[in-house]
Amino acid sequence: MLISKFFKQVLISIVVSVLVYVCAVILLSLSYPMQDPMDTTIDTTITLTSTIFHNHADHIVLGRKPLKKNKRRMIFLGPSNVMMAFKPYEMQKYVPDYEVGSAVAYTSNISSNNTIVDLIYEAVPKSSYRDTTFVLGLSFLLFVDNQSLSSSPMRTPLEKEMTKYGLYRYENGNIVKNAPDWLIDNFYYFLLPSMYIDKTITSITKSLQPDHLRAYKKHLSQNIVSGNRSAGALVSVLLKPSTYKGIFSFSSFEDKKPNTREKALLLHHEFVGTDDNTINYEQFHELETLVEKITSHGGTIILVQMPHPAWFKERSPHYKNYQGMIEDTKKLSSRFNNAFYIDLTDMDNENDYYDTSHPKTEVTDSWCRRLAYEMSLLSAFR
Amino acid sequence: MSVISSQFVLFVLIGILIFNASDSKHWKTSVFAALNIIFIATYVHKWYEIIPLILFVLFGYFVIKLSYVLKTKFLTVFLSIITILTFIYLKQYPIAHLLPSLPFPYVVAGISYIMFRMLHLSMDISSGELEERVTFVDYFNYVFSFLTFVSGPIQRYEDFEAQFRDNRYKNNPATDVFPIIERVAAGFFKTVVFSGIFFALHQATFAKIADGTGISVVKHVFFFSISASLYTLFLYYNFSGCMDVVIGLGRFFGFVLPENFTAPFGARNFIDFWSRWHISLSEWFKFYMFNPMMKFLIKWKPSQGLLPFYGVLTYFVTFAVLGAWHGTVYVGLCFGLGVSVNKLYEIILTKKIGRDNYTKMTGSKILNLINRGLVFGYVSLSLVYLWNSPEDVHAAARHVGTSGAIIFLCAMSAMASAFFLFADFNQKICSSSCSKYLSFSRSIVFRQLWLSIKILIIAHCLLTHLTFIPEVAYKAF
Numbered sequence: 001m002l003i004s005k006f007f008k009q010v011l012i013s014i015v016v017s018v019l020v021y022v023c024a025v026i027l028l029s030l031s032y033p034m035q036d037p038m039d040t041t042i043d044t045t046i047t048l049t050s051t052i053f054h055n056h057a058d059h060i061v062l063g064r065k066p067l068k069k070n071k072r073r074m075i076f077l078g079p080s081n082v083m084m085a086f087k088p089y090e091m092q093k094y095v096p097d098y099e100v101g102s103a104v105a106y107t108s109n110i111s112s113n114n115t116i117v118d119l120i121y122e123a124v125p126k127s128s129y130r131d132t133t134f135v136l137g138l139s140f141l142l143f144v145d146n147q148s149l150s151s152s153p154m155r156t157p158l159e160k161e162m163t164k165y166g167l168y169r170y171e172n173g174n175i176v177k178n179a180p181d182w183l184i185d186n187f188y189y190f191l192l193p194s195m196y197i198d199k200t201i202t203s204i205t206k207s208l209q210p211d212h213l214r215a216y217k218k219h220l221s222q223n224i225v226s227g228n229r230s231a232g233a234l235v236s237v238l239l240k241p242s243t244y245k246g247i248f249s250f251s252s253f254e255d256k257k258p259n260t261r262e263k264a265l266l267l268h269h270e271f272v273g274t275d276d277n278t279i280n281y282e283q284f285h286e287l288e289t290l291v292e293k294i295t296s297h298g299g300t301i302i303l304v305q306m307p308h309p310a311w312f313k314e315r316s317p318h319y320k321n322y323q324g325m326i327e328d329t330k331k332l333s334s335r336f337n338n339a340f341y342i343d344l345t346d347m348d349n350e351n352d353y354y355d356t357s358h359p360k361t362e363v364t365d366s367w368c369r370r371l372a373y374e375m376s377l378l379s380a381f382r
Numbered sequence: 383m384s385v386i387s388s389q390f391v392l393f394v395l396i397g398i399l400i401f402n403a404s405d406s407k408h409w410k411t412s413v414f415a416a417l418n419i420i421f422i423a424t425y426v427h428k429w430y431e432i433i434p435l436i437l438f439v440l441f442g443y444f445v446i447k448l449s450y451v452l453k454t455k456f457l458t459v460f461l462s463i464i465t466i467l468t469f470i471y472l473k474q475y476p477i478a479h480l481l482p483s484l485p486f487p488y489v490v491a492g493i494s495y496i497m498f499r500m501l502h503l504s505m506d507i508s509s510g511e512l513e514e515r516v517t518f519v520d521y522f523n524y525v526f527s528f529l530t531f532v533s534g535p536i537q538r539y540e541d542f543e544a545q546f547r548d549n550r551y552k553n554n555p556a557t558d559v560f561p562i563i564e565r566v567a568a569g570f571f572k573t574v575v576f577s578g579i580f581f582a583l584h585q586a587t588f589a590k591i592a593d594g595t596g597i598s599v600v601k602h603v604f605f606f607s608i609s610a611s612l613y614t615l616f617l618y619y620n621f622s623g624c625m626d627v628v629i630g631l632g633r634f635f636g637f638v639l640p641e642n643f644t645a646p647f648g649a650r651n652f653i654d655f656w657s658r659w660h661i662s663l664s665e666w667f668k669f670y671m672f673n674p675m676m677k678f679l680i681k682w683k684p685s686q687g688l689l690p691f692y693g694v695l696t697y698f699v700t701f702a703v704l705g706a707w708h709g710t711v712y713v714g715l716c717f718g719l720g721v722s723v724n725k726l727y728e729i730i731l732t733k734k735i736g737r738d739n740y741t742k743m744t745g746s747k748i749l750n751l752i753n754r755g756l757v758f759g760y761v762s763l764s765l766v767y768l769w770n771s772p773e774d775v776h777a778a779a780r781h782v783g784t785s786g787a788i789i790f791l792c793a794m795s796a797m798a799s800a801f802f803l804f805a806d807f808n809q810k811i812c813s814s815s816c817s818k819y820l821s822f823s824r825s826i827v828f829r830q831l832w833l834s835i836k837i838l839i840i841a842h843c844l845l846t847h848l849t850f851i852p853e854v855a856y857k858a859f
Binding site: 003005006007009010012013014016017019020021117191194 | 395397398402525559560562563567585634833834835837838841842
């Protein structure tokens with residue numbers, strides 16, 4: 001009698017818990033409507049503000065369920081200019097035989113993309129490996145070494161997201177699964193209420209901030225919203241005096257205002273992190289690993305050399321130093337079956353760009369058309 | 383298998399179902415033994431890892447059998463010393479490094495609590511307090527009880543056997559079930575949520591000063607105080623949460639396990655603290671160390687005048703050993719000093735102002751608040767050796783100096799007192815003006831809803847912080 005009462009009570013508690021959970025998801029989704037990222041394919045080009053995710057790495061780790069179906073796919077990888085240039089919905093009409101997706105993550109390098117490919121292969125059925133084509137947009141910014149990219153002991157920001165929820169863990173320096181497949185595939189649904197709350201609060205607080213405070217609070221939001229969200233990190237950020245310094249400071253933090261192009265070149269210098277503006281070969285070796293991995297799985301990889309505006313090609317020391325690596329990349333693609341190289345660097349009309357690499361919205365369709373044309377000339381697509 | 387895990391919950395649920403499938407004592411004994419074997423097996427990766435523990439337990443059974451036959455104090459003491467020395471060797475306390483260690487890894491989880499149970503059995507049998515025969519299966523189930531294996535509470539054999547035999551909770555009234563489930567959920571909530579948060583905060587604040595170099599004394603003392611206080615809170619929520627879980631679940635196996643915590647931070651002095659914190663352990667030490675030692679001292683040199691000071695000495699030795707059991711001699715010294723100085727203070731003050739005045743004084747609310755803060759501060763200071771090596775603690779002490787150490791203790795005590803004042807005030811306000819809310823909060827609807835929300839939060843934390851939830855801390859002792 002006791003036991004039947006016990007199990008009855010346990011059942012009631014579970015049922016009520018499920019009801020509370022469902023109500024929480026419904027109420028929160030109504031208060032902050034968002035696009036369902038699990039619709040048909042993985043697509044990190046969907047604006048983050050209209051998804052539940054905080055960053056692209058989050059999206060890739062938790063949003064892979066659509067890849068479970070057997071399909072012929074084309075998945076874009078690479079830096080942010082790939083995301084802006086080749087949106088799946090624009091590219092799709094030029095390659096109708098494929099389902100086009102995008103697994104581009106900001107602030108990534110080749111190591112990160114290696115991890116992304118591993119994550120994709122975890123989700124894609126083995127029978128679809130041969131039908132999966134990766135299109136990797138290359139730029140010298142993708143060859144920034146791991147130490148420059150991430151100040152934390154973890155190798156890449158993507159790995160930080162993977163280990164955040166305990167779905168993956170470190171073992172002997174490698175990342176391994178720490179949870180069963182069914183949990184990883186459906187973790188997104190489990191996290192929904194928490195992510196809704198998090199996203200809603202983030203959006204409210206961002207919209208309430210005066211413009212001049214946004215820059216100073218950037219590191220605060222990075223730590224709490226998209227980075228390490230543990231209580232320890234929160235305390236650590238709140239205890240930093242620099243967190244509060246900007247609130248009371250109204251003076252400009254720039255002594256001089258270099259012109260935009262100079263500023264961009266300086267930004268690249270800081271981002272790449274080498275004193276002599278050279279590009280280290282650490283990430284090139286990662287690229288070799290990536291190409292070998294994809295081709296050994298029976299898939300296809302297309303290495304696309306992304307364009308830059310003409311002024312940048314003339315003035316950027318990084319771009320000049322990168323030319324040697326471009327030659328090596330062409331040779332790399334010829335070493336493997338199903339590895340191809342496409343050069344788009346002649347698309348350097350300065351009016352087509354916002355800045356040093358990102359195309360304006362009005363030209364992206366033509367870029368997609370150009371890429372599709374170049375692909376049609378490759379043996380794999382004839 | 384961790385007690386705070388979804389696997390343990392599933393294991394226990396299935397166990398409850400099978401255990402209660404029949405009322406036969408033989409059935410329950412066999413099922414319980416099987417559950418214990420399965421639970422221990424989860425700690426074993428290779429078969430030989432369990433051998434030292436099994437041999438230790440078998441030795442304990444041999445001692446018990448011998449105690450039935452040869453009821454001599456000398457033998458009991460001798461065999462108890464052998465048991466304790468074996469325990470020290472297996473746990474590899476620093477002194478055990480004089481001997482070569484075993485050439486393979488082995489399971490030591492639960493060995494402390496096994497030792498306490500073995501010693502209690504052998505001493506009670508040899509003194510005649512326990513007359514009934516302890517069969518091997520009953521001994522095995524008692525010593526290896528999966529509910530109390532990892533971190534207690536230490537239940538007396540007589541209670542264990544009686545509850546097993548009587549199964550007096552066979553037909554519980556309906557109201558018994560819900561509060562038990564609430565307690566289990568509360569236990570998980572404390573361990574998974576609260577202790578996880580406090581642990582993270584403790585680590586984050588300690589990280590501010592972990593490097594140690596170039597940090598000002600003020601900053602060092604400030605962050606160390608906060609970090610130490612947070613560790614105490616982490617330990618409390620972690621351990622008491624685990625106790626809530628096992629005590630709650632034990633009810634469905636017919637056990638009423640002894641309580642291990644009764645509002646420890648309400649303690650007015652350090653002696654009172656030990657009647658509220660890890661109660662079963664301090665009770666064990668009281669029965670099997672404090673009382674015999676006091677009896678010995680009184681017999682050795684009977685003197686009314688010296689009697690209170692025998693108490694001081696016995697308190698020091700008992701709590702020094704209890705503290706050393708936690709892992710380091712320094713914890714033992716802190717505990718021993720704390721209790722014995724407390725007792726000495728009580729003796730001196732009572733002599734000076736008289737018992738009546740002393741009782742009146744201890745009734746003062748302000749003094750109680752200060753005392754509660756001091757107790758919390760001293761406990762936090764003692765526990766510093768659990769999360770820092772003695773070398774690091776001494777280096778920090780040298781850096782901050784005596785004044786810094788005093789400020790450290792005062793800072794923690796002041797923070798604690800302020801918090802207790804706030805909490806007491808809050809409770810007073812709520813009970814006087816929130817009667818409608820209070821009666822609603824006691825309704826079954828609210829309780830069910832709150833229970834379900836807790837279950838969701840626990841499930842969320844268990845799944846989203848798989849690498850974050852600290853293990854049950856007392857498992858390591």
